[in-house]
Amino acid sequence: MSSATAVEKPQAKAKKANRRRTFSKRDRFTLGVFIGVPTFLHVALVWFPAVATIYLSFTYWTGIHIGDIQWAGLANYENIFFNTPIFWDALRVNVIWLVWFGAIATPLGILLAYQIDREIRGSKFYQAAYYLPVVLSLAVIGIIWNFLLRPDGFVNGVLGLEISEAVSFFGDDRYNIWVILTMASWRHIGYIMLLYLAGLKAVDATLREAASIDGATEWQTFRKVVFPAMAPVNIIVIVITIIESLRAFDMIYIIYGSSGGLPILGVLVFQNIAGEGASMKGAAYAVILFLLSIVPIITYLRQQFKEDMK
Amino acid sequence: MSVNEVNVNKEDLRLKRHKDTQKVKDRIITIFIGVFAIAWLFPIAWTFYSSLRPYKEIRAGGVLSFPKELNLDNYVNAISRMELPTYFTNTVLITLPAVFLILLLGSLMAFVVTRYSFRANVALLLLFTAGNLLPPQLVFIPVFKMYLAIGDAVGDRRFLYDSPLGVILIHVAFQMGFATFVLSSYMKTIPKEISESALVDGASVFTHYFRVMLPLLRPPLASLGVLMTTWIYNDFFWALVLMSTDSKRPITSALGRLQGEFVTDYNLLAAGAMIAAIPTLVVFFVLRKQFVSGLTLGATKG
Numbered sequence: 001m002s003s004a005t006a007v008e009k010p011q012a013k014a015k016k017a018n019r020r021r022t023f024s025k026r027d028r029f030t031l032g033v034f035i036g037v038p039t040f041l042h043v044a045l046v047w048f049p050a051v052a053t054i055y056l057s058f059t060y061w062t063g064i065h066i067g068d069i070q071w072a073g074l075a076n077y078e079n080i081f082f083n084t085p086i087f088w089d090a091l092r093v094n095v096i097w098l099v100w101f102g103a104i105a106t107p108l109g110i111l112l113a114y115q116i117d118r119e120i121r122g123s124k125f126y127q128a129a130y131y132l133p134v135v136l137s138l139a140v141i142g143i144i145w146n147f148l149l150r151p152d153g154f155v156n157g158v159l160g161l162e163i164s165e166a167v168s169f170f171g172d173d174r175y176n177i178w179v180i181l182t183m184a185s186w187r188h189i190g191y192i193m194l195l196y197l198a199g200l201k202a203v204d205a206t207l208r209e210a211a212s213i214d215g216a217t218e219w220q221t222f223r224k225v226v227f228p229a230m231a232p233v234n235i236i237v238i239v240i241t242i243i244e245s246l247r248a249f250d251m252i253y254i255i256y257g258s259s260g261g262l263p264i265l266g267v268l269v270f271q272n273i274a275g276e277g278a279s280m281k282g283a284a285y286a287v288i289l290f291l292l293s294i295v296p297i298i299t300y301l302r303q304q305f306k307e308d309m310k
Numbered sequence: 311m312s313v314n315e316v317n318v319n320k321e322d323l324r325l326k327r328h329k330d331t332q333k334v335k336d337r338i339i340t341i342f343i344g345v346f347a348i349a350w351l352f353p354i355a356w357t358f359y360s361s362l363r364p365y366k367e368i369r370a371g372g373v374l375s376f377p378k379e380l381n382l383d384n385y386v387n388a389i390s391r392m393e394l395p396t397y398f399t400n401t402v403l404i405t406l407p408a409v410f411l412i413l414l415l416g417s418l419m420a421f422v423v424t425r426y427s428f429r430a431n432v433a434l435l436l437l438f439t440a441g442n443l444l445p446p447q448l449v450f451i452p453v454f455k456m457y458l459a460i461g462d463a464v465g466d467r468r469f470l471y472d473s474p475l476g477v478i479l480i481h482v483a484f485q486m487g488f489a490t491f492v493l494s495s496y497m498k499t500i501p502k503e504i505s506e507s508a509l510v511d512g513a514s515v516f517t518h519y520f521r522v523m524l525p526l527l528r529p530p531l532a533s534l535g536v537l538m539t540t541w542i543y544n545d546f547f548w549a550l551v552l553m554s555t556d557s558k559r560p561i562t563s564a565l566g567r568l569q570g571e572f573v574t575d576y577n578l579l580a581a582g583a584m585i586a587a588i589p590t591l592v593v594f595f596v597l598r599k600q601f602v603s604g605l606t607l608g609a610t611k612g
Contacts, residue, residue, distance in 0.1 A: 023515070024514070026514060026516075027514055027515040027516075030514065030515040030516050031422060031426070031515055034418040034419070034421065034422050034515070034519070035418075035419065035422050035434070037415060037418075038415040038416070038418060038419045038438075038486055038490070039419070039434065039437075041415070041479070041482060041483050041486070042437070042438060042441055042483050042486055042487065043437075044456075044483070045449070045453060045479060045480055045483035045484075046441040046444060046449055046483050046484060046487070047437070047441055048452070049448075049449035049450075049451070049452035049453045049456070050441075050444050050448050050449050052451075052452040053448050053449065053450075053451055053452055054448075056451060056452070063451075063455065112343065115339055115343060116343070118336075120336055120339065120340045120343070121340055122340070122344060125347065126343050126344065126347045128594075128598075129347035129348070129350045129351050130347065130350055131594070131598075131602075132350070132351065132354065132594055133350070133354075135540055135590040135591070135593050135594045135601065136544075136587055136590055137543070137544035137545075137546065137562045137565075137586075137587075137590065138544070138546060139544075139546050139562050139563075139565040139566065139586075140562075140565065140583050140586055140587050140590075142569075143357075143565065143569060143579060143580070143583040144353050144354060144357045144583060145353060146569075147353070147356060147357050147360060147576070147580060148353055148356060150576070152368065152369075152372075152373060152576075153373060154356055154373055154374075156373075157372055157373035157374045158374070186350070186353070190350075194602055194605060194606070195605065195606060198602065198603075198605075198606035199606075218332070218335070243443070246445075247445055249546075249547060250546040250547065253546070253550075253566065254546070254565065254566050254569065257566075257570075266447070269447040270447070270551075273447060273450050273451050273551075274450070274550075274551045282451065283451055285447075286445065286447040286448045286450070286451070287448065289445050289447055289448065290444065290445055290448045293443075293445065297440065297443045297444075300443065301436065301439060301440055301443075304439065304491070305432070305435075305436060305439075308432045308435070308436075
């Protein structure tokens, strides 16, 4: 990458030449295909369905004949907000998830990255250890943790409990959410660490050294020098934290199946859009899920397209 | 590489300021991080250890009993009883074409958007990047209905629904957004005059892309390819909702059913999960550089 940026750029001339260019028929066709095929696929399978779902969330439809679609106004949403107590249970779990990620897992990931970046002894090994769960699928992670936590698993074994009196970590409401959050953090912390480490590599090391020579403590250096310099990465980390917290699905599904167990928005949407229970209430759920993540999405886009917008 | 230079530089400066308090603090932090790192590896290590033991031993003596037998029997059994080769074939049939198409179409899009100044360029790039961030659940119902309708129209209900093709297409449609975004920020760092000289030589758009740009895109394509392979390999949602025949599902989605079916022999399941994790472990051990740079290419703009 560095080799590409190193070359100087007499841009003005190039730009002019570019604007003056006219395309041959064949080139116009090629360009059309180059843009047309990806755009068609993307619009047809992402944007069109997204808009259609928003429309369908205001209708009643059994999903068989297009002609059967009936306008329902806000009925599906009213149903969710006022007659579906489990929605609020699920929202509560998602909020706890978000608070946990935001207050504990993400800061831990950042802290780890910061310490590992200082090249403490063995940092290569530590980095690898924390990064390992990031490549695993959430399905495999579910199975791996089930190994430790099932009634005849490691933890109950260490506690010396027989199967009959074993703690049901996934079944007991006192523990399940915290167990799930631990599992999710196992992966999330490494993910945040990787992103942050990459960002830290780009922060000028002399900046930090200067701060420490001026007598700043590690904490002051981080808060006043490194953290502000990391603004773009910070936004990405926040966006990822919010989106992952709201969309959690795979791991819960692999542990509990579609039957619930721990109510969470991702599974609730799934129950209402897939299979037998499909209804346009599911569409409304999906729209709610989308609306909850719209602020981080827009924040992210604004940051990434700052230069282009000028 | 510049990163190494920075590291060396850092080391020099650090040696200069040996503060005793900092040293003590560092040692405590190191121990802390070290203990956590070992705790981090424990769940995987334990699963691996369990996969080497027969389940009946645990039944008899508990999980903490001293192992009498350690062998690969569970692995051999998992491969045949869980039909893992079938699921792996399914995975390959979905992942390879999907990754190829994502890289091809994403790079074409990024190429046009960054190398030709059309008015719609920024809007298109925004559309693709934003589309990638939409929740999959938001698009599922219409995609499902469209797949069935298209299937009926061509006379084969399972043309897209319950077929690898349908899963491939939805992955391509979604992840192309990410690929386009990442590759376009990479291409912006490639000097314009490389393109200019190609155009002065009278190269067509086609040649310009395949002969001039594509060879320069090798590093980001390798990184993206590794990242996309991992993501699609690990995908659980799409193969679950867009396929109804279990024997067509890729390995990751199949794990859900296998877990229910082999609940009575958990050590066999451990072996199955370890086997399912092998491709991602290869990424971890061998392709780590590509994976990390693919991940951060999008996050930190090159």
